[in-house]
Amino acid sequence: MNRPLPSGSAAHAAPADLSEVMQQVARGDKQAFSVLYDALAPLVFGIAVKVVRDRAQSEEVAQEVMIDLWRQAARYRPDAGSVATWAATVAHRRAVDRVRSAQAAVDRDNAQAAREHRTAFDEVAEQVETRLEGEQVRRCLRGLTELQHQAVTLAYYGGLTYREVAQALRTPLPTIKTRMRDGLIRLRDCMGVTT
Known part of the structure; x- marks a missing residue:
């Protein structure tokens, strides 16, 4: 024009x-x-x-x-x-x-969306996996003897050494070591972990 x-x-x-x-x-x-x-x-x-x-x-x-x-x-x-x-x-x-x-x-927008989507998916998947593993561990812990359950709980959730577990439970150290070994074997078998 x-x-x-x-x-x-x-x-x-x-x-x-x-x-x-x-x-x-x-x-x-x-x-x-x-x-x-x-x-x-x-x-x-x-x-x-x-x-x-x-x-x-x-x-x-x-x-x-x-x-x-x-x-x-x-x-x-x-x-x-x-x-x-x-x-x-x-x-x-x-x-x-x-x-x-x-x-x-x-x-850039697509890459950012993909990262956010992947992150959100990974977080959800991780939370679900953690929850399922936690439920499985609790179920398997219920299958242990009382001494095994106490020893494993004190050592792995309480952060105590074998010697400290033995002192806390007023049980000889060799007995705690045996119960821990047996308890961990039962947990491994219950959870389907292969070595």
């Missing part, structure tokens, strides 16, 4: 004269930029739409490219190609960057 421009040298520039318009833009001529914008915006937007495939994002890319052309007009070199080619190159690069950035954001 072309807008009416005031008369002046930049206002009458044809697309073939865009390198001259670009020189005027490089000197800060806003009317020249208006001509440049009208001449190149459709091309830039078209490239953005082909690459980005989202109209709103393509409009943003096109605006960014046009701002780049304004800011970097002094860098344009006519011997390197036409203004339209330069603008198309800038537009393509900017559009590809937008797609890569969007894809990287999606990849």
